[in-house]
Amino acid sequence: MLTKVQWLYCLDEMERMFPDAHCELVHDNPFELLVATLLSAQCTDVLVNKVTKNLFQKYKKPEDYLAVSIEELQTDIRSIGLYRNKAKNIQALSKQLIELYDGEVPPNRDLLTTFPGVGRKTANVVVSVAFDIPAIAVDTHVERVSKRLGLCRWKDSVLQVEETLMKKTPMELWSKTHHQLIFFGRYHCKAQNPNCPECPLLSVCREGKKRMNKIVAQ
């Protein structure tokens, strides 16, 4: 397991690697971020941005998503994948926003998770990015990197990973650390072929040292 000192070393190195890590989902307001994040499930943000570029010109407010048929909305987001669920969720979410929140996205994680298609990860992204509320959204990259490093156990749930990250990271760094973990996972510690030989975190990484030993043994 990583010690507190080793984790703080990782934070320092990731700051060197990705000093300007940020949310890469293009958006102009909390509602657009909510829709973009919902669309991003099991899909790259590059593809989400390609779709939302047109989508956000056509649909500005929750009412706009309810003014079209489900089939039309499906067609507008089809290239994203999982488009039937996502179209249904966007319309149901829009309806709930209008009826209960006057069309405004509530800046509260627990309220956000009551929306259809919005789980803890999506809610954490919205409160953190749109409202500057400290949170650590655990997506596939954050989970993989945390487990490879040995910050948490392989069997841990995403909620346990999030709790460990919050416990071991100073709260004022939560949002920045969250984005740096994503950049690190996306561009360096990739799911396929992680670049361990050139990794600044190799000296403290459980999985990295294991992989390097395998290479040396051959």
Place this chain on the structure above:
DNA sequence: CTCCCGATAT
């Protein structure tokens, strides 16, 4: 646990 699902990288 399974299902939803198209686009892209390997």
Place this chain on the structure above:
DNA sequence: ATATCAGGAG
């Protein structure tokens, strides 16, 4: 051909 992508719901 297969793995993976800013997951969530049943």
